[in-house]
Amino acid sequence: MHKPLFTFFSVVICYLCFQVHGSEERPRHILLIMADDIGIEGFGCYGGEDYNTPNIDQxxxxxxxxxxxxxQPLCTPTxxxxxxxxxxxxxxKYFGVLPPEEKTFGHMMQGFG
Structure with missing residues (x-):
């Protein structure tokens, strides 16, 4: 996964987490998109011109x-x-195996619906 893509998804996740925790009036909807092998040219918001991405740019x-x-240089660790x-x-514990007791983003969001 390239740095710009990891950065983009980190931003989206952080933004959505703050939106969920900062508002009590109504439940929020979260859309998480994960993609591999997208470079900086893949999004207009990072200056890329190869693709038209108006919704992501918004x-x-x-x-x-x-x-x-x-x-990380491999997609699994990222x-x-x-x-x-x-x-x-x-x-x-070892490559590609997440311990069952490990809390994930999905576990944390269950309380919000």
């Missing part, structure tokens, strides 16, 4: 957007970091 312009981030919010040496 989300980025109205929310928080990271411009510097680090990602996915686990997104799911758990923890560094890889803290969230798995």
């Amino acid at each position: 989300l980025a312009s109205t929310g928080l957007r990271f411009t510097h981030a680090y990602a 996915r686990l970091e997104i799911m758990t919010g923890r560094e890889n040496h803290r969230n798995w």
Whole structure:
């Protein structure tokens, strides 16, 4: 996963988490999109011109957007970091196996509907 893509999804997740925790008047809807092998050219909000991404650009312009981030060279560690919010040496026993007791983004959002 490329740094801009990891950055983008980190921004979306953080934005949505703050929206869910900051509002009690109505439940919020969360859309989480995960994709591999998308570079900086894939989104207009990062200056890319290869694809037309008006909806993603709109989300980025109205929310928080990271411009510097680090990602693992393989997709599995990056996915686990997104799911758990923890560094890889803290969230798995061996490659690709998440311990059953590990709390994920999905577990944290269950209380919100």
